[in-house]
Amino acid sequence: MRIADCVVNADVRILQAIARRHQLHCPLYSKHELIQAILYAFQSPTFVETKLRESKQWEHPAWMRIAFSPNIKFPSEEVYALFQVQGFRDVAFQEVLSEGWIYPVCGRFGETFFAIPSELQMPMRHAIVDFLRSKLSYREDDPPVFHEEELCIIRDLSVFLAYVRNHEVLLTTTGSMYKRSVLKLLELFEIAEDLPEETWRFGYGRRFHDYPDRLALIYDFAYHHGLIVEENGGKLCTTSAADAWESIPPKERQRRIFQFYIRVYRRPLPRLPLIVKVLIDVAETWVASDTVLDALRPYVQSFHYDTVEDVWERRIVKMLRHLGVLRVAEKSSNDYAAQWFQISKLGLQLLLGDAALADDTERGDRILLVQPNFEILVTAANHPFMVELGRFTELKESGSLSTFRMTENRVRESLEQGHDLLRWMDQLASFSNNALPGNVESMLKYWARLYGSTATEERSDIETSPAETQ
Amino acid sequence: MFPVVYARGDRTLLVTTDGDKAADIPSVLTDIAELVRVSDQVLEFELRDESLWQSAALGKTANDVLQQLKNVLSAPMPHAMQKRIWDTMSAYGQLTLDSAPQGLVRVSGTWSAAAKDLIQKYGRVAQWHNQSVYIERTFISQIKQEFFHNNIPVQDRTTVEVPRSALCGRWKAHAALRPYQQEAIDAFLNSPEPGNLIVLPCGSGKTLVGVGVLLSISTTTLIVVPNRECARQWKKTLHDDTTLAPETIGVYGETKNLSPITLVTYSTICSKRTQDETFRHLENLLQKEWGLVIYDEVHQLPAPLFRLAALLCSSRRLGLTATLVREDGRERDVYSLIGPKCYSIPWRHLERNGFLSPVRCFEVRVSWNRVEQSEYEAAPLRQKHPLAAKNPRKLAVLKRLLQHFPRDPTLILGQYVDSLRMAASMLGCPMISGSTKATERSRLYDEFRSGNIQTLILSRVGNTAIDLPSASLLVQLSGLFSSRQEEAQRLGRILRPCERKAHFFTLVSHPSIETDMALHRQRFLVEQGYPYHVLDEADELNTVIRHP
Known part of the structure; x- marks a missing residue:
């Protein structure tokens, strides 16, 4: 929906408010004149950029939701809720509308929606990113020591499948692998992981309570994609899909497991897709993790035993690191007081769904x-x-x-x-x-x-x- | 194919090449890692703390090394390896040792709690001066050793007063050093540390390097060697190739006097009359002030000798060895007591330049006669090894084998004396075993060297550093197959430069326990970069050996 459609359908009082707010020079009583003036103004990139830059509203989380959403039309209840829950009053909402960034539009069955004009969504995203960036600390050079796991997770998935294929992996009565198998797998994996402590573990996948975070993700992925089956006799087996799996290009495999992560982790962390999207724009260079958390705090929610910091460090940054999306420099490994991270090249490809995802590694048969x-x-x-x-x-x-x-x-x-x-x-x-x-x-x-x-x-x-x- | 470098875990770097093994290996690899295996198209390097410290000692930072390494790697470096390089290199030089007046040594720098504990315990420190302490020189070795064991790599900047002595010697005109030998000597002389290791393959002339250093520094020198044969070899080189006066050179044990250049064997130093007695020879040796101590075959240096090394810390120290790998894993003691490596060159590099003869390895599978085989199968496990080793068919195969090498100087090695004796009587050649007298041994070695004896049989005594320059065929009738060192030693026997291609044969009863044991050896040799072929005794040896 373009701005012309929004403006034509808008109530004249809203148009008047917009004209007043932005001091547009036009007669306020003529809807036609108002429409002309608003369209003239908003179709100028300079005007939009200036107004976006001047706006003091970007701190409000609702704008980020709207700007980063894949949709441009939102049910009115959702938008009211977005602005209200966060402490905005109705009066303020009128002010919101007077900015001219969103407009009420009518649905097919007469229901009200709010829409952001498609040509305004991207400039608004840039404005919000600029606003966020101003609150983050960056560094130019690579830290000497950092994690970069790239395609490790799919290699370890293959290791897991090969292990199940070539060994008898028995399951306990509760359906988990015996500790011996788990330890053996962890030993074979490229990325080391410790067994989880005896605490409540739930919410992040089907077998999350049985295995450490990364292994749990690998296991659940294999299970949900039908690469493994838990047979009735208490035995874990691979399927023919597991054999076919190895023929899929690596980055495509990586993309699937990354999407699976988003699907599973968004249940406890509903704002995860948004957070990940924001990261593309703010973490192109090395950025201090705690400043990003402060900026994104409204979207990072605690989950039962996980505090906001836990969720940030262990469920988001660490898992994105395992998925090859982030390169992470730990404070303990360097002389730093903080954790730093940066989006990796692979991460950009995964997040932007690049065409480059088609296997760019040369693959001969002499392997x-x-x-x-x-x-x-x-x-x-x-x-x-x-x-x-x-x-x-x-x-x-x-x-x-x-x-x-x-x-x-x-x-x-x-x-x-x-x-x-x-x-x-x-x-x-x-x-x-x-x-x-x-x-x-x-x-x-x-x-x-x-x-x-x-x-x-x-x-x-x-x-x-x-x-x-x- | 350009070499491709892969990193694995926190310590392994693998390089795949298309054959030219020494070509274009990025220098950062050889700076911080040791080449531990060479096999078909693959070189394996192992990251060593000692080498990382060494790099740090030469002024490189962890960041430099990480950047250089990341630039040559084909995939991101595992985090564990980055962290290890960072931590290890950052630790170097946090504490330093410097010479101070009155024969004291000042230890200063950034003190961790562990370092403080150690210095209190072993340095008997009375008083702290700010961030430094003064300790007596005699405690240094132990302190260094303890520090290194606790991953506190101290930097030794103490200067050594080398007593000038009246030694005047130089090379005789005919003696010529090979380029790498001169490089090794220069590396040692230019090193900032008071002690260093030089790593050269068996048969590449380590003795000459030692003598070269001795002549350059020209001071009272103690040379510690593994055995008497070795001592004799050193003495001979000193006599034949240098102008040093014969009376300045002595072997301790043959005489109780300490000459300006004294040779002493490990066993002499370690010998005691009774269990409780202290090492009396050690004390005798320490009465003289040594300006230079040379440890030959330092990877074999027995643990009791670490004490001697510790007491000789105020001399310049040179360790000569073919490998830094010790079967007992005490590489770090060697580093702390003697010093870091200052020069090394891989076996294959020398081989390519014609300084060592190429060696081809064969395993010949010998079948059984029915009687012996059923005896073998019925025997309990502990009897199986000797029975497999003494399989009489091996002698027939040996005889056939020797016919293919009618002119090669040949050594035959074995574990069991009785089967060796049978071989000796069959072939009509002399044999050296533990019971052979020293004079007789020397005579036989000399005759072998001069070519009067073509074939010589050696029991386990053969496994020591003796120079038999002309052997080009080695046949192993049986062995324990246990220690990598043993294999290296045996190969060292025939690695000496000679015009012929060298061959190493192992006879293995098949099927038997020996076949399985041979797998270990096979792996080690292959890892060292030798072509390895498995033959059946029925194979036409001639075609296989001449044209593999």
Whole structure:
């Protein structure tokens, strides 16, 4: 809805108030003249910018809601409530209308809405951001030590899926994984996390009470996306969707888990989407976390046992850090008195839904390096072969370069389950940057003969072959 | 492919290359980390506190290092690693040691509570002067050691008064230093610290570097070596390559006198007549004032010798070693008592420049005769190892193997003396075991060196730093496969420069417990960057060995 539509439909008293408020030189009794004057004024960017800059209202949280909303039309009750709950009186609301930023409009069934003209919403957003920025402290240079987790969370999600796929993960009667599995997972994860303290934990997802924050998010995401199922017998299993998951471009996976976070965490923290949106505009450079909290305090609400500070630090900043949206410099790691953060490049892409989200990393098929010490280094975060890779290897370390190790036990187990090692070796070689080292190849073949389904026949071969050649 | 650098956890840096291993490795990596593994297309560096302190000592800040490292990494640096670099480097030099009048040492700087406790406890401090204390020089070593153990890297800025002595020696005309040896000597002489380590691979001429330092500083020198053979080797180098007068050089133990240049073995210093007795030789040695102390093979320095090192803190100290890795993990003691590393060069770099001969490693799987195999299978676990080691078919394979190397100087190593003896009688070659007399050993080594003996069999005594410059074939009949050091030592045997390609064979009974044990060794050698091949005894050795 453009300003012309708003003004034409507006009551003449409102138009008069606007003209008086902004000292527009026109006859107040002619609606037509009023409309002309208001449109003339508001279509000038200079006028709008000046008026927005002069306005003293931006401290009022209602404006931020309106400016940052994806909609431009709001039910009247909502708008009254926005201004009233926060202590504005009716009289004041008339003043609000006299600014000329929002207008009452009629709905299809005669109900009243308030609308912000579409060409005013963006300038208002800028004005509010400028206002906020004036209250924040910034620094230009990168702090020496900071967290930047980038795509860690989806890598760890893959680690989780691989673990469930290749191990028997049993569930307790209450449906949570046993502590041993949890500890093992936390150990394999790239980002360390401690087990949660024995306190009330609820509100941030289905299994939030069982697992530490980040693992809980990973688990709930996998569950809600049907990557894992909790079987009746008390066992956790992956699904075919989990196998297909590895083929999705990494940033698309990251975007899904980020959206899932917003969906889950907005239940306890209804203003989360707004906060995240504001962060894009105010945290392009390093900004002191506590000043941002002070500026956004009206939108950060406490939640049961979580105080406003807890919510800010643990549910918002920390989780956005895990999701690769924020780079965070902790005060304890540096010589600083405060925590600093900055939106990362990935964060901007996720939040703006950039076209750049389409995988911009070059993905060849040669994603492995097979080492003569039985380790396999993997340079890609995503590849369909990752599912197969786990069949005969143990994950040793995850990270931007993850390491898998072929061990005798693992190979034996898989052979006993009927997997085809020789075919797997061919695949391995086709995805490898180098030829399979001779010692690895011969050892794997030896294990295949020793533990494979045809082990007995083959074994007699081994015994007789040297004699034959003698 | 340009090297790509990945960081992992708080201590590992991995570099993938396309083959040229020493090419273009960013210098920041070698400044703050140790190369611990080299394998196919991948180099693994381990971040060391000691190296970070060293960088800080050379004037770099944590911020410099973090920026440089971030610039070469392919992905964001893990937070744990950033924090570790920051914390470790910021800690360096918060306390410093400086020489003060009357033989005292001033310790000053920013004191943490832990540091205060330690100085009170070990420095017997009577009085504080503002933020500094004065302690006696004799306490320094222990204090440094305790500080380092508690992650308080003190900066040692004390100056050492080197007693000028009448030593006058220089290199003889024929002696020529290789470029890296001269670099190592210069690095030591220019170092601001009173003590330093020089890390060079086995067989690269560490002794010459030691002698070079000795000649440059020209002072009373104590050289601490692992064994008598080694002492003999040092003495020979000093005699043959320098103009030092023979009477200035002595081996402590052979004589009780302390010469201006004295060689002493670890075992001599550590020996005691009774359990309760103090180390009497230690006290004798300390009666003389030493201007320079050289520790050979410092990674093997036994723990009791740390005491000697501690008492010799007022001398200039040089540690020579092939590796900073100690099996007992006491790298930090070495750092605190001797000093930081001032020079190192990787094995493969020297190999590429022709200073070391390339080595190829083979594991030959030897099958069983039916009788021995059933005996092996029936044996209890603890008997399995000797039975696998003594598999008689190994001798046949050994014999065939040697036929492929008719002219190579050959060493045969083993764990079990009786099977070695059988090999000796089969091949008709001499053998050195624990019971062989020292004179006889020396004679055999000399003959081997001169080429009169082509094949020599060594039992475990072979695992020490003896210079056998001409061996190009090493066959391991059996081994414990336990210690990485043992492997490095054995390889060191044949790493010496020679015109032939060197080969290292290990004979392994298969299938047996040895096959599994060999995996460890395989991994270590591969990690050190050696090509490793597994052969069946039936393989046509000739084709495999000559054209892999």
